[in-house]
Amino acid sequence: MNDYLKSDCTNCFGLCCIALPYTKSADFPFNKDGGEPCRNLCSDNRCNTHDQLREKGFRGCVSYQCFGAGQHVSQTIYNGEDWRNNSERANEMFAVFPLVQQLHEMLWYLNQALSLKETQSFHSSLQNIYNETVKLIEKAPEEILKLDIVAHRSKINVLLLKTSEVYRKDLFKKGKxxxxxxxxxxxxxxxxxxxxxxxxxxxxxxxxxxxxxxxxxxxxxxxxxxxxxxxxxxxxxxxxxxxxxxxxxxxxxxxxxxxxxxxxxxxxxx
Missing domain, CATH: 2.160.20.80 (E3 ubiquitin-protein ligase SopA)
Incomplete structure (x- = not known):
């Protein structure tokens, strides 16, 4: 799996701890609005309760994964400019992050589909949509905010369904x-x-x-x-x-x- 599709919190501005909302539940101990920094987020973008997240009720944080979107938004799209230093663009950054996270997740699935020998017959289609998705995450923030993520996901889903079918077809034949x-x-x-x-x-x-x-x-x-x-x-x-x-x-x-x-x-x- 490509390293850029793995979360690298050391190169992120704690975006998941700010941009995403959550409600008090079995996964979180209190409510937080989107765009509001979590009370556990430190000024160096680290979490002050990282080693005790499950014990303190932050099970949602333990399971969350950005697929590398955090560092891409922080270091590539915004060129390493922390949201703390540019209040005018902070809200834009918080809106861009969850969209890029969805695109990175799609890339993660496509990357796995491309790695399978069973998908060789439609490898070019997978590669084309993969390349198209990469171009989307390279767009400027204002362009990303206008993307039709649902429509793009639908195109990818057709190929992921086909991947699943061909990957498991031997089991179908065996009636399993x-x-x-x-x-x-x-x-x-x-x-x-x-x-x-x-x-x-x-x-x-x-x-x-x-x-x-x-x-x-x-x-x-x-x-x-x-x-x-x-x-x-x-x-x-x-x-x-x-x-x-x-x-x-x-x-x-x-x-x-x-x-x-x-x-x-x-x-x-x-």
């Missing part, structure tokens, strides 16, 4: 594809030890589901909500469109097998 229902069917579901290899979990809510010891190889996890899902001893090798954010929001242990481009969260190893 699992027909996953949408909605609330998997909230807290007990799927311990289940053979879910090659399943399509796209957009599925699996909050607090028991997936321990489950076989999740080559499953599609795009848009899956894995908050508090138990992945202890599960096998996710070859899982497609699985992100670090999803892994961070779930539970697991040292025996959980994940793709090599992801890292096991510290709270899995405690």
């Amino acid at each position: 594809e699992k027909r996953i229902k949408k909605g609330l069917d998997y909230l807290g579901a007990n799927l311990k030890g289940a053979d879910l290899q090659g399943s399509n979990f796209r957009g599925t809510l699996m909050i607090a589901a028991n997936l321990s010891h489950a076989d999740l190889r080559k499953a599609d996890f795009i848009g899956t909500d894995l908050r508090d899902a138990d992945l202890s001893n599960a096998n996710l090798i070859g899982a497609i469109f699985l992100t670090q954010s999803q892994i961070n929001s779930a539970k697991g242990n040292a025996h959980t097998k994940i793709p090599n481009f992801l890292e096991k969260p510290d709270h899995w190893l405690e």
Whole structure:
């Protein structure tokens, strides 16, 4: 996975801690409006409670991932000019950041699709839309604010769906594809030890589901909500469109097998 699609907080102006709003919930201990700096943000753009985020109720911060948008907006689009030094452009920067974050997330998925041998037949289409997306994040702030992100995402989604289908097609032939229902069917579901290899979990809510010891190889996890899902001893090798954010929001242990481009969260190893 390209390094520029990974979060680098040391080169960001703490944009996710300012630009994004959140409400008091299981993921955050208090309300915060968009454009309002989090009370834990220090003047050097570090978090004064970074090592205790989960303990202090900031689970949403632990699972959040900007896919490298923070450092791109901070260092490339705004040339390293901190929002603190330019109050006139601060609000513009806070509006640009979540749009660039969405584009970087699309690039992350496209990058994975391009890395698969199964997508060779439409590799040029993937590369073209990847290059088109890169050009969008290189635009000036005022142009980014006018982008139709929804329309662009729709074009990409067609190719991501095709990627998922060709990547998992061998399992279809073997009759192993699992027909996953949408909605609330998997909230807290007990799927311990289940053979879910090659399943399509796209957009599925699996909050607090028991997936321990489950076989999740080559499953599609795009848009899956894995908050508090138990992945202890599960096998996710070859899982497609699985992100670090999803892994961070779930539970697991040292025996959980994940793709090599992801890292096991510290709270899995405690």
